[in-house]
Amino acid sequence: MSPRSRTGELEQAVLETLWSAGAPSSGREVHEKLADRDLAYTTVMTVLDRLVAKDLVVRERDGRAFRYAPRLTRAAMTAELMHEALEVTGADRDQALVSFVGEASADDLAALRRALADLG
Known part of the structure; x- marks a missing residue:
């Protein structure tokens, strides 16, 4: 997996802070x-x-300092991570998707059905 696909707990907390801002x-x-940490x-x-x-955050100059913002929304980052995970499965891509859906919660399955209906 690419380095962008893996964030540590502290990196995730910083991303959450930026998304919330x-x-x-x-x-x-x-x-x-x-x-509090x-x-x-x-x-x-x-x-x-x-x-x-890691190209997860963009930085822009603001006077002598910088301001930081996430490059992607939470949803877009999750989608990118899912795509990256599927890319490394190679020939097992179909099985990976079947396994994912097989372990999904009822709420996740409902959301997936809605998303597929919206696309089609």
Whole structure:
């Protein structure tokens, strides 16, 4: 799998913070939102830099600092991860999809049916 498809727990928490913000955030703002984790500011900045390198977050200059935003919505990132997972299955792609659907909850199956109906 590509490096983008794997995020650590702290990287995921930073992404969640950026998605919740709804607008580009400074490193300081992200750090403040994660205050309950007792993280150093430099740790948050390192994670943001890692997410930029993985192309999961975009960075734009704002004066002397930067503002960060997720490159994709939660839904789009989930879809991208699913596509990446299917790409590595090769010939087992059909079986992987059957297995996924076989283990899906009733709510997930209903959502999948709705999505397929909307496409067709």
